[in-house]
Amino acid sequence: MNKRVAIAGILLAGFVACTQAMAQWELDSEHSAINFISVKNAAIAETHSFGGLVGYIGKSGTVQLNIDLASVETLIPIRNERMRELLFETADFPNATVVAEIDPAILAEVAKGGTVSTEVPVRLSLHGVEDELPVPVTVFSDGGSLSVVSSRPVIINAADYGLAAGVEALRKIAGLNTISTAVPVTLNLHFSHVPQ
Numbered sequence: 001m002n003k004r005v006a007i008a009g010i011l012l013a014g015f016v017a018c019t020q021a022m023a024q025w026e027l028d029s030e031h032s033a034i035n036f037i038s039v040k041n042a043a044i045a046e047t048h049s050f051g052g053l054v055g056y057i058g059k060s061g062t063v064q065l066n067i068d069l070a071s072v073e074t075l076i077p078i079r080n081e082r083m084r085e086l087l088f089e090t091a092d093f094p095n096a097t098v099v100a101e102i103d104p105a106i107l108a109e110v111a112k113g114g115t116v117s118t119e120v121p122v123r124l125s126l127h128g129v130e131d132e133l134p135v136p137v138t139v140f141s142d143g144g145s146l147s148v149v150s151s152r153p154v155i156i157n158a159a160d161y162g163l164a165a166g167v168e169a170l171r172k173i174a175g176l177n178t179i180s181t182a183v184p185v186t187l188n189l190h191f192s193h194v195p196q
Contacts, residue, residue: 025146025191027055027065032189034067036156039180040171048074048083055098057146057191061107063120065098065189082173087166088127096126106139107146115140117151126161137187146191153184 035049052068069088074080084090100122109116115138122135136151158164158181171179 024059024194024196025057026194027053028145028190028192029053034185034187034189036183036185037153038183040174040176040178042178042180046074048072053189055189055191056194057102057107061102061104063098063100063102063148067096067098069094069096079174082170086169086173087163089166093127096124098125099123100135102139102148110139110141110146113141124156124161127163129161131160135187144193146193148187148189148191150186150188153186156183156185157181158183 029052032053033049034053035047037045037047039045050067050069050071051073052071053065054068055063055065057063070084070090072080072083072088074083100120102120103118106116106118117136117138119134119136121132123130123132133154133156135154137148138151139146139148141147158167164181167179167181171177
């Protein structure tokens with residue numbers, strides 16, 4: 001087994017344990033999604049997603065999210081494999097992580113049945129690069145659940161995270177003229193309340 005993958009597995013197990021210990025809201029991964037859109041040949045757009053998500057929102061508003069990059073789903077098996085190997089290089093970079101802080105006042109407002117639209121500074125660690133970007137979201141509650149959804153797509157530039165060479169490798173192997181390196185990403189995250 002690749003040593004980095006083994007270490008990543010240990011870290012993920014620790015993350016899950018931390019989630020269970022610290023969470024006020026735990027991610028409902030079955031009903032949550034992170035979607036991104038690829039545009040090829042300047043005209044054909046396709047939506048893809050990640051199935052492997054683990055995360056929580058803590059009592060103080062700390063948000064942590066782990067994305068299993070090997071869980072990428074494009075609805076075409078060979079394309080899934082190429083994205084894992086050529087783009088994300090999951091043997092060396094198996095996960096992406098998101099860390100953010102939601103103002104506890106927002107959570108309090110949502111707990112009373114309110115809906116809050118805001119912009120949250122997010123630290124994204126992807127492919128060995130960490131950077132901060134603003135993410136516009138709408139936060140609302142429905143009984144025992146809390147939802148965080150994109151107010152509008154966030155544009156991720158592949159070059160900012162060392163992924164431009166991977167995009168080019170995908171373009172060549174697929175025989176395409178172009179694949180856009182600017183990628184719109186949307187969030188649809190649902191959290192279940194953790195009894196304290």
